[in-house]
Amino acid sequence: MVPIFNAATPMTLPAIVERASAPVQLIVLVLALAAVSAVIICVVKLRSGPRLAGGSAFVSGLRFGGPLAGLLGAAWGVWRMSVGLARVGGSVPTQVLARGWAEASLLVLLGLACGLLAVVANWALEARIDRDVLRG
Numbered sequence: 001m002v003p004i005f006n007a008a009t010p011m012t013l014p015a016i017v018e019r020a021s022a023p024v025q026l027i028v029l030v031l032a033l034a035a036v037s038a039v040i041i042c043v044v045k046l047r048s049g050p051r052l053a054g055g056s057a058f059v060s061g062l063r064f065g066g067p068l069a070g071l072l073g074a075a076w077g078v079w080r081m082s083v084g085l086a087r088v089g090g091s092v093p094t095q096v097l098a099r100g101w102a103e104a105s106l107l108v109l110l111g112l113a114c115g116l117l118a119v120v121a122n123w124a125l126e127a128r129i130d131r132d133v134l135r136g
Contacts, residue, residue: 016102021080024103027073031066031110035117038062042121046128056125062118070111074104 017028041055081100085092 011098011102013106016099016106019099020103021077024073024077024107027069027076027107028110031069031107031114034062034066035110035114038114038118038121042124045125056122059118059121059125063115063122066114066118067111070107070109070114073107073111077103077107 017025020028038059041059045055077100081097081104084100085097
């Protein structure tokens with residue numbers, strides 16, 4: 001049984017991820033890796049000089065895929081929470097609901113942050129490409 005949050009258990013980011021289900025943990029990991037990858041690709045491409053090879057399609061796709069993956073994970077978490085509440089019936093303490101809402105909020109936040117990083121990286125790459133094309 002997964003322990004619930006109470007006053008003695010702080011709701012920190014590691015605690016939320018540790019107590020999340022395996023699909024939610026996987027989505028968190030994928031979103032975090034995708035965000036780091038977008039930043040690395042952007043830095044490498046901006047420092048590469050006149051050659052701009054590879055990675056733009058990943059960053060461009062991440063602009064839309066990141067928020068959608070976060071929303072998918074949040075919907076999965078809210079669905080699981082709703083099924084659990086339906087099985088229990090009656091009133092449920094707020095501490096029990098807090099875990100599910102924290103997971104869903106975290107996934108939405110990570111998805112939006114991932115998408116935002118990808119948008120900024122894409123703008124930087126497009127500006128670099130435009131600058132190089134206009135020079136040549």
